[in-house]
Amino acid sequence: MMPLLPSPWISYALAVISGFFFGFVLERAGFGSSRKLAAQFYFKDMTVLKVMFTAIVTAMLGLTLLMSVGLVNFDNIYVNPTYLLPQTLGGLIFGVGFVVGGYCPGTSMVAAVTGKLDAVGFLLGTAGGVLVYSAVFPLIEGFATQGGERLLLTDWLGLPHGVVAVLVTLMALGMFAGGEYLERRLGRKASPAVPPAQPAERTEVLGGASS
Amino acid sequence: MEDTSKSTNLDGAPKPHWDPYLSGVALGLVLLATFLIFGRGLGASGAITRTTAWVTSWFAPTWVANNGHLGGYFAPGAHWWDDWLVFEVVGVLLGGLFGGLTSGRMKVEVEGGPRIKPRTRLVLSVVGGLIVGFGARLAMGCTSGQALTGGATLALGSWAFMMAVFGGAYGLSYFVRRLWT
Numbered sequence: 001m002m003p004l005l006p007s008p009w010i011s012y013a014l015a016v017i018s019g020f021f022f023g024f025v026l027e028r029a030g031f032g033s034s035r036k037l038a039a040q041f042y043f044k045d046m047t048v049l050k051v052m053f054t055a056i057v058t059a060m061l062g063l064t065l066l067m068s069v070g071l072v073n074f075d076n077i078y079v080n081p082t083y084l085l086p087q088t089l090g091g092l093i094f095g096v097g098f099v100v101g102g103y104c105p106g107t108s109m110v111a112a113v114t115g116k117l118d119a120v121g122f123l124l125g126t127a128g129g130v131l132v133y134s135a136v137f138p139l140i141e142g143f144a145t146q147g148g149e150r151l152l153l154t155d156w157l158g159l160p161h162g163v164v165a166v167l168v169t170l171m172a173l174g175m176f177a178g179g180e181y182l183e184r185r186l187g188r189k190a191s192p193a194v195p196p197a198q199p200a201e202r203t204e205v206l207g208g209a210s211s
Numbered sequence: 212m213e214d215t216s217k218s219t220n221l222d223g224a225p226k227p228h229w230d231p232y233l234s235g236v237a238l239g240l241v242l243l244a245t246f247l248i249f250g251r252g253l254g255a256s257g258a259i260t261r262t263t264a265w266v267t268s269w270f271a272p273t274w275v276a277n278n279g280h281l282g283g284y285f286a287p288g289a290h291w292w293d294d295w296l297v298f299e300v301v302g303v304l305l306g307g308l309f310g311g312l313t314s315g316r317m318k319v320e321v322e323g324g325p326r327i328k329p330r331t332r333l334v335l336s337v338v339g340g341l342i343v344g345f346g347a348r349l350a351m352g353c354t355s356g357q358a359l360t361g362g363a364t365l366a367l368g369s370w371a372f373m374m375a376v377f378g379g380a381y382g383l384s385y386f387v388r389r390l391w392t
Contacts, residue, residue, distance in 0.1 A: 003250035012298040014248060019302020020309070021241045022253055022355075027310025029234035034322050034336070038391040041384035047231045052358065054235020059242040059252075059363035066247070078251040080352060080361035082368030087357070090350025091372040094343055095379020099387055101339015102323070104354040105347060106255035106303060108340070113304050114311030115319040118336040125337035126256070127263040129344020134264075137280040144349055151367040164365055176232075 002072045023110050032111040034102030034118060041099050043186045046179035053172040064165040074161075083147035101125065225315035242363060249295060252360025256353035258300035259344070265291040280348070296356075324391040335390060 006014065029051050030036045039045035066072040098104055101122045103111060108126070111119030137144065154164050229237070242252055264281040267274075268291075276285045284291045291297075311317040323332035347353040350372050352361070358376065361369020384391075 002247045004248050005250055006248065011249060011295060015295050015298035016302040016305070018241060018245050018248075018253070019299035019304075020306035021302075022238070022299070023303035023306025023308075024310045025229075025234055025237045025241060025306075026303075027307050027314065027316070028229045029231065029238070030228035032307065032311065032316065035324065035391065038324075041380045042388065042392055044392075047228075047234075050231035051235040051238060052354070052362075054232050055238035055242060055359060056362040058236050058239025059246065059359075060365065062239070062243040063246055063363065072247065076250050077246055077364060079364045080357060080366040080369045082366060082371075083351065084368055084371055087350045087368040087372040088375045090346045090348070091357075091375025092346070092379035092382075094346030094350060094353065094372075095376040095381075096383050097339045097342030097344075097346055098354075098376065099339075099380040099384050100390070101336050101343055102391070103336075103339070104255075104343065105259055106253075106353065106355045109255065109300065109303050110307030110310070111322075113308040114317050117319065117321045118323060118332055121333050121336040122340035122343075123259070125340020125342075126259050126344035126347070127266075127340075128337070129341040129346075130260050130263045130348055131267060132341065133345045133348035134278050134280040137278065140349075141279060147368070153365040153367055153370060156367050161365070168365070 001070075002066065003076050005076070022106070023113075026107060026110045027114065031107040032114045032116065032119075034111065034116065037104075037107060038099060038102045043182040045187060046183050049179050050176060053175060057169050057172045060165055060168060064161055068162065079150050079152065081148045082151040083145070085146060086144045097129075226313075238359075239363075242359060245299075246363070251295065252356070252363065253299065254296045254352065254356035254360065255300060255303065256344075256347040257294065257296040257356060260348065261291045261294060261297055324389070326389055326392070332390070 026032065030047055031051070036045055037048055040048035063072060063074070063077070067074050094104075101108075103119055103122045105123075105126055108119040108122040112123055152161075152164075153168075154161050157164060157167075159167075228234070245252055260281070261284055264275055264284050267281075268276070268285065272285075275281050283289065321329040321332055323329065327335075343353070350357055352369070352372070354373075354376065357366075357369045358373040362373055
């Protein structure tokens with residue numbers, strides 16, 4: 001029965017290995033580049049959306065499948081407790097910082113070790129943000145700690161885990177289709193190097209569908 | 212921008228990025244593996260918080276120990292480094308470095324939009340980091356620990372966080388378009 005839950009020091013060794021793959025994949029996805037990450041917010045390069053939601057769907061479907069055949073005990077999987085107001089406000093603030101700074105914490109680490117000085121600045125800023133938050137924490141503690149229940153989308157929607165997993169997958173597929181469309185419409189503008197020489201071929205394949 | 216910054220490219224032309232959907236499947240399998248082995252997902256900002264608390268404790272040990280948000284890491288029997296995330300992040304740094312070395316993307320530079328001066332970009336990266344650091348603490352996690360991990364376990368608050376991140380970023384993007392376009 002999973003999760004396996006190894007002893008602390010074996011856990012720590014395996015944590016380094018898991019992190020290694022995490023960092024490696026982030027680099028290969030292109031997430032060590034602030035320009036690529038920020039392009040998401042101008043609909044020019046939807047890589048962030050595609051990678052993030054493919055990863056969520058992959059892990060979610062894997063968990064759901066293994067739960068349904070009894071190989072995973074979901075009660076032993078850590079589920080982030082829900083603090084609806086602090087998480088929503090925190091997310092809005094986070095998003096603002098993301099588009100100003102060009103990174104999120106994990107991607108800035110990958111960018112920093114591959115030589116991006118702006119990522120080093122971002123990480124130092126993040127540490128500063130942690131300190132500012134800690135300094136004002138006594139003033140906002142009441143707001144920041146309201147909530148803390150184990151709440152899932154399944155509770156909110158009143159639907160079984162498998163059904164929600166299918167709905168999330170369909171939503172992701174819809175967003176991918178939208179993302180591909182927006183990239184074709186807006187992404188090409190950024191690179192006029194793509195010559196309009198292909199339409200003849202494309203017309204043949206797509207039967208005259210406009211690009 | 213690339214022209215004005217000092218750059219040392221250790222390799223020739225960098226390897227292309229992986230296909231986004233393949234990258235996503237790879238990332239999802241790493242995430243799934245951590246759920247199956249450790250019962251928890253990936254993260255990043257938690258390790259930054261712990262490291263920041265540790266470094267600050269060299270200069271202001273009393274303040275850190277008495278702080279409502281950071282003090283817990285310095286309670287009797289607790290260690291700032293004693294968390295899965297701290298070790299995972301060591302791996303992230305090594306994996307990112309390995310990725311850069313093997314892709315030809317190791318390059319010392321200040322990266323930013325085509326219209327922004329490197330110095331302005333550096334200042335704004337610190338400002339953005341400050342805002343992200345604050346937001347991540349309020350939300351108790353970042354795009355890794357909340358959006359990815361909480362998203363895959365269908366945690367309601369993590370989905371609210373994720374939507375809010377995109378909302379905040381898209382809401383401001385028009386006003387800061389000079390930074391990136």
